[in-house]
Amino acid sequence: MLGLVKESMDFEFRVGLVPHDVAQITPYFKVLVEEGAGLMSGYHDEDYKQAGAQIVKREEAWAQSVVAKCKEPLEHEYSLLAEGTTLFSYLDLAYNKSLAQMFIDKKITSLCTETLAGPKNNYPVLAPMSVVAGQLAAHLVQHYLLALEHLPGVFGLGVLLGGLSGQARVKVVVVGGVVGLEAAKFLSQAGARVVVLEIDPLKLQNHPYKELYHLEILAVHEANIEYALSGAVGLVGAVLITATSTPKVILKRHLSLMQKGGVVVDVACDLGGCVETIHQTSHSQPVYLQEGLIHYGVPNMPGVVAKTSSIAYSQASLPYLRHFLEHGLKSFLSANTKEVANTLGALSAYQGYLTQEGIARAFNLPFMDPCAVLKSL
Numbered sequence: 001m002l003g004l005v006k007e008s009m010d011f012e013f014r015v016g017l018v019p020h021d022v023a024q025i026t027p028y029f030k031v032l033v034e035e036g037a038g039l040m041s042g043y044h045d046e047d048y049k050q051a052g053a054q055i056v057k058r059e060e061a062w063a064q065s066v067v068a069k070c071k072e073p074l075e076h077e078y079s080l081l082a083e084g085t086t087l088f089s090y091l092d093l094a095y096n097k098s099l100a101q102m103f104i105d106k107k108i109t110s111l112c113t114e115t116l117a118g119p120k121n122n123y124p125v126l127a128p129m130s131v132v133a134g135q136l137a138a139h140l141v142q143h144y145l146l147a148l149e150h151l152p153g154v155f156g157l158g159v160l161l162g163g164l165s166g167q168a169r170v171k172v173v174v175v176g177g178v179v180g181l182e183a184a185k186f187l188s189q190a191g192a193r194v195v196v197l198e199i200d201p202l203k204l205q206n207h208p209y210k211e212l213y214h215l216e217i218l219a220v221h222e223a224n225i226e227y228a229l230s231g232a233v234g235l236v237g238a239v240l241i242t243a244t245s246t247p248k249v250i251l252k253r254h255l256s257l258m259q260k261g262g263v264v265v266d267v268a269c270d271l272g273g274c275v276e277t278i279h280q281t282s283h284s285q286p287v288y289l290q291e292g293l294i295h296y297g298v299p300n301m302p303g304v305v306a307k308t309s310s311i312a313y314s315q316a317s318l319p320y321l322r323h324f325l326e327h328g329l330k331s332f333l334s335a336n337t338k339e340v341a342n343t344l345g346a347l348s349a350y351q352g353y354l355t356q357e358g359i360a361r362a363f364n365l366p367f368m369d370p371c372a373v374l375k376s377l
């Protein structure tokens with residue numbers, strides 16, 4: 001049976017499946033939903049009942065053989081997972097050794113939705129949340145530039161991204177892929193001068209938004225980082241190397257070139273962040289001051305746009321969850337469809353082993369090749 005559990009991270013109001021998508025599963029699979037799981041996304045227990053699910057207490061939802069959720073379990077929830085459970089969720093495992101250890105200890109099969117790879121080197125279940133986070137990042141840059149007291153005694157610079165005619169445009173720097181594109185688009189639409197630091201040679205040659213949004217696209221190297229950050233009031237970082245912790249691309253010395261009082265939003269903080277000075281924060285206390293810059297490092301940004309994000313996550317992940325429930329792990333892991341080139345990439349732990357090599361090596365934990373897992377099924 002499938003348990004759909006309620007999130008408990010700080011201001012994490014998303015739910016792993018919305019009632020409309022639960023209704024696609026219940027005709028052939030029993031779904032037990034934790035009471036109140038969808039409330040903050042605007043879905044009542046009654047909506048899930050009408051979708052054919054049963055509403056149960058927290059412990060019962062977590063005790064099912066397959067547990068679906070949106071964000072990784074927190075330490076106080078580990079004891080709720082039974083040995084041998086299959087967990088289907090975003091996991092950010094590369095930055096969470098205690099979670100990896102728990103997967104090993106409890107022989108969890110973990111299907112990590114953000115590392116399901118699409119045919120064009122894309123991540124179809126991660127992408128919608130990256131779009132949400134990119135849009136939010138642009139809003140946050142503007143918000144923390146307002147001359148409000150963001151921290152005791154710390155006020156924003158008091159500048160508007162759009163500026164006014166007769167004044168120099170303010171500069172914001174963006175590094176990253178899906179998040180980066182979305183942030184660049186929104187920042188540019190707001191009127192900022194946007195410089196994008198890009199490592200992908202294809203995008204350097206032919207960036208999809210370059211002309212449309214008047215972006216300045218620069219290759220990532222020391223001189224360009226320095227040029228881009230000189231005088232910038234904002235930085236959005238969103239670098240990703242799948243299934244590893246994030247490389248530090250923007251260093252302390254680069255930040256010293258930004259305008260004091262400027263804003264750093266490191267969206268990649270969920271996997272360690274690409275800015276040297278970032279550490280994770282929470283929606284309750286989202287920012288801190290370092291190097292004279294307001295730093296924002298919330299790892300679950302979409303949690304506060306719960307309705308939009310829950311619908312998007314549920315819709316993007318449903319086909320894979322359904323495939324797993326209907327056909328089992330072997331079929332799921334060998335599915336190479338038009339939409340998904342590598343479901344094997346989603347397997348992050350199995351039977352007491354980690355199955356993503358970079359993570360196993362970084363944490364010094366036992367590794368099993370996912371192809372060997374597939375062969376053994």
Ligand SMILES: NC(=O)c1ccc[n+]([C@@H]2O[C@H](COP(=O)([O-])OP(=O)(O)OC[C@H]3O[C@@H](n4cnc5c(N)ncnc54)[C@H](O)[C@@H]3O)[C@@H](O)[C@H]2O)c1
Pocket residue numbers: 126127129130133175176177178179180197198199200220238239240241246247249266267268269270271298299300301302
């Ligand atoms: N904080 C949140 O709430 C939140 C929400 C969504 C996504 N994220 C995170 O944001 C990050 C980015 O996600 P995405 O979907 O945009 O990923 P993506 O794969 O679309 O983009 C990552 C980009 O990083 C670039 N890159 C890799 N190495 C680089 C380097 N050394 N220098 C410069 N660029 C480099 C790649 O070329 C790619 O364009 C991920 O860590 C993801 O988990 C966080």
